[in-house]
Amino acid sequence: MKALALKFGFIFYQRVFSGMARILGIGNLVLDTQLFVSNYPAEDSEQRAQQRIFAMGGNVANNLQVLRQLGHDCAICSTLATDDAAKRLKRALEERQIETQHIQRFIQGSTPTSYVQINQQNGSRTIVHFRDLPEVHFEHFAKIEIEVYDWLHFEGRNTDALAGMLNIAKTFLSHQPISIELEKPREGLEDLLEQVNFIFTGKAYALALGLDNPEALIVHLQQRAPQASIICCWGADGAWFAAPGTLASHQASQALEKPVDTLGAGDTFIAATIDALITQKTLAEAVMAGNQLARRKCQQLGLDNLLAPLVTRKPIANIKHITNSRATVVPAPGLPHKVVLIKHDNEIKAYLNNCPHQDVPLDEAYKIDINPFEMTMKCSVHDAFFRIEDGVCVEGPCWREELTPVDLEIDPDTGAIYIAEH
Incomplete structure (x- = not known):
């Protein structure tokens, strides 16, 4: 991985050799309303939730929450409304020491909300998302002094503005890696992939393209971004990955008998993989680290305290x-x-x-x-x-x-x- 650091410049290698980096995440910030149900409800039925939790969500917000625990300085570029939910989210970011100075505020609209049903039988999560707020404007992003960051990570959304953001990043960054997550296909998104160094994607993206296996998805993306390393998370089956010009390799994930909560596991995988790359691990080692922390996350509720040992059950x-x-x-x-x-x-x-x-x-x-x-x-x-x-x-x-x-x-x-x- 030292060669990767040298490729991006000696300055990057010096700054992250100690294991700490400044990371800017650009993407979604959401208030999650999590409902824990004993089983997934049938259509046109009624049942009582065992538990309700309000939590900070959104892929990039989750990435940064995990990266902060891993010792990095993190800042988010996203949008917020001015309602009570927005205040709750800003407070949650500040409590987790994620910098908020790059958040764009909108007077009109309301905070994006995801309604998440978590099946307590198997830990699966089903999400219904409501959005009534603009995405980050290109002009807002252009004012950020991105040169002070060691790594930029984008959600693959907001395609019109994303094109300009990536152009700015490639123009003004001399050595810092740029990564992107592809969760859903969006018009024009794959045309932008030649600007990035790392692509994170997964099963949902593959199936949306009509592809039923990770190797096919990696080949598809290599044709559009031959310069990028591609990491494809496939849930309990582990992850596949390929450096530029290489065939896909597989990193298995250790089986977990009974997941507690899978919400945010993919975001945890991305964060842990980025952390390992920053600390000079090989791509295979980084993907293994991603698998391990994602598995650890599935054994607890939420994303806080991921590095703490799992608590032995004790009476309260x-x-x-x-x-x-x-x-x-x-x-x-x-x-x-x-x-x-x-x-x-x-x-x-x-x-x-x-x-x-x-x-x-x-x-x-x-x-x-x-x-x-x-x-x-x-x-x-x-x-x-x-x-x-x-x-x-x-x-x-x-x-x-x-x-x-x-x-x-x-x-x-x-x-x-x-x-x-x-």
């Missing part, structure tokens, strides 16, 4: 400490927030400690007040009252919204309370 509380007069807030490894526990009609109720109005803990200001007559819990920040029975807001700024329920398992012998395994 014991029923002898849970009463109907006091809310008990406990940490919950693997979940995005702590959990509120309270007794109701001899049953333990559990909800994520997160007010849906502004994405803050219910006990942010002071303890959660319990009204034993109305059987409600009060958010200390927004004076919202939630029914203990079902978590529905019955008074306050998030009226009729719901706290996210958490499924529990209780050991009948010891009274130990666990987060349920699905």
